[in-house]
Every structure is written in C-alpha cells, then in structure tokens.
Amino acid sequence: MSDTQNLCPCCSGKAYAQCCKLFHSGRLPIHALDLMRSRYSAYALNLPDYIVSTTHPASPQYMDNKFSWKRKISQFSKNSSFLKLEVLDFKERETLASVTFIAHISQEDQDATFTEKSYFEKMGEKWFYRSGELSSGHAPNLVTTGQLRLLPLAYYGEPILRKKADPIAHITNDLRELIKEMVETMNSCTNGVGLAAPQVHHSIRLFIIRTPIENEDGNREAGPIEVFINPKLSSPSIETWEASEGCLSIPTIRCMVERPKEITIHYTNLEGLLIERRVKGWEARCIMHEYDHIEGILTVDRIDSKERAKIEVSLQNLEKRLHDGLEL
Ligand SMILES: [Zn+2]
C-alpha cells in the first residue's frame, strides 16, 4: 500500500499525505487544533523532532537536553498503540488556544487512555504546545463551557516586567474580570502558585497566589486562591531563609533566593476591605515573590553574582527562544 492511501493517525479520515504529513514537512498550522492533531500523529508515527520543535520553551515538558528528550518521546511512541483521537472541545483567541481531547491508547495491551486539556500559544506565526491538564480515562469535566479566558504571559526580557506598577484606584467589573482571567491563566500553567498583573501585561499593583499549605512532613500543597490589591510590605523579620524559586515569566530556570522568614502585609481584598496580616514561611515567600513583580524585580536580581554567572547563558538562550521563537 502506498503512503498516500494510509489514513492519518489523527483520525481526520484523510490520507496522511494530505493531512498531518504537510505539517510534519514544514507547513505551519493556522489553527492550534491542527497543531494538536499533528502532534498526536507525530507521537503515533514516532517523530520526536516534530514534538520538540512545537513545544513552547515555557512548557514544563521542555528539556534543554534534546537528545534525552527525544529518546523519551521515542520510547513513549514505541511503547504505545495509538488507537483513536477524539477532540471534545476547541477554543482559540488571538495568540492562545485550548483543546480538550481523549487519546485512546494502549500500552503492553493495557488500556492507557487519557483525557487532556492542552494549552497552546502562538509566537510570531507559529503555534506551540504550552501545557496540559491531564486525567486518566474519560474525563469530560476537563471541558469548560464559555469562552477562553487565558491571558498571554510576559516573559523574561519584556520591559513591562521591569516597570514599577501603578496603584489601583477602584475595584471595577473590569478588574474582577481580569482577576478571573488571571486565575485561569495561573491554573493553565503547571506549577503555577502565584501570578502578578505585570506578568499578564497589566502594569497595576495586583497579584494572586494559591496559598501554600505546609503539611507536617514539610510538603507543600496549593491551597485556596487569594487576591492582593495595592499591597504594602513592612517589618520583615531579621531571620532569613533560602529556597529555590521558579517563575512563570522565567520558565525552566530556578534560583536560590534568600528572603525574610516573616513579613507584614497590608492590602485590599476583592471585597474592598483593608486587611493587615503577619505571614510566614512559604506563604510569605510567595507573597514577596509576587510583590517583587509589581516593583519590577525578578528572582534573577535576588541572587549573588556568582550564582547569576552560573545561569547567565541559560538566561540569554531562554530570552532568544522566547522572543524569536528560535530553536537552539
Ligand atoms: Zn492528520
């Protein structure tokens, strides 16, 4: 049987040569849905290069070591049978999109079907896979009705991340709407526990966090969402501690940052009430990290020159990847 008669693994009903092969040979998908389908086909046909070249540098899946990354993808392809792709939902707005789908696959004759809500982001003319919410089996609860409420993130190198943000005069409906979109944006990022307005291109004094809850065994869980409007910090404890911090605007790079153990925060909540609290531990760290964002400060500014020198090359590469969409 010739190649043209083979049905495309993406279940479009078309021949591979008239479907995903076009994308695998270099054509850019106009819609994120086509990227999603062609990535499924690439997994089915064991084409790790395509997966790597269409993964956003901000994706948690992104690996600097391309060799071992491609080998991992290849192993997954070889160990799985791709039986069927079922697209449940597709939303696209300007440079962002989500696709919810069921991938019917089996591994060693065991059913390994999963449902995923994938998020995509466009840089220049090209769509990239950014992240995904996974659940095993059929999980239609990953489908949300209504419009896509994601906001584009500002990444390392963008001037808005360096500006001191403006105070908020009134809590308006637009502000409430922005906060809802910030919550969805934070949730769409794997490991997102905090997000400041400048990170979504709004230079105003606002941030949200998922209050970290510390267990007795020292592990952390993401708790309820809290909103901080016009926050002010005071009375930092003299005692400090160091911990590794990541940042959604500086994906893949973590820094050891020293911060006070406790601090007092004054802020306005979403109901317009003025609140004063003493916070400590991870909650305090998370608040101080987000507060830095509205002052135009990033984690990479909080490390000593020796540590900074160690990450300088990765940082420059990241900036190139994020702004030129370049593959390095
Ligand atoms: Zn296809």
Ligand SMILES: [Zn+2]
């Ligand atoms: Zn951050």
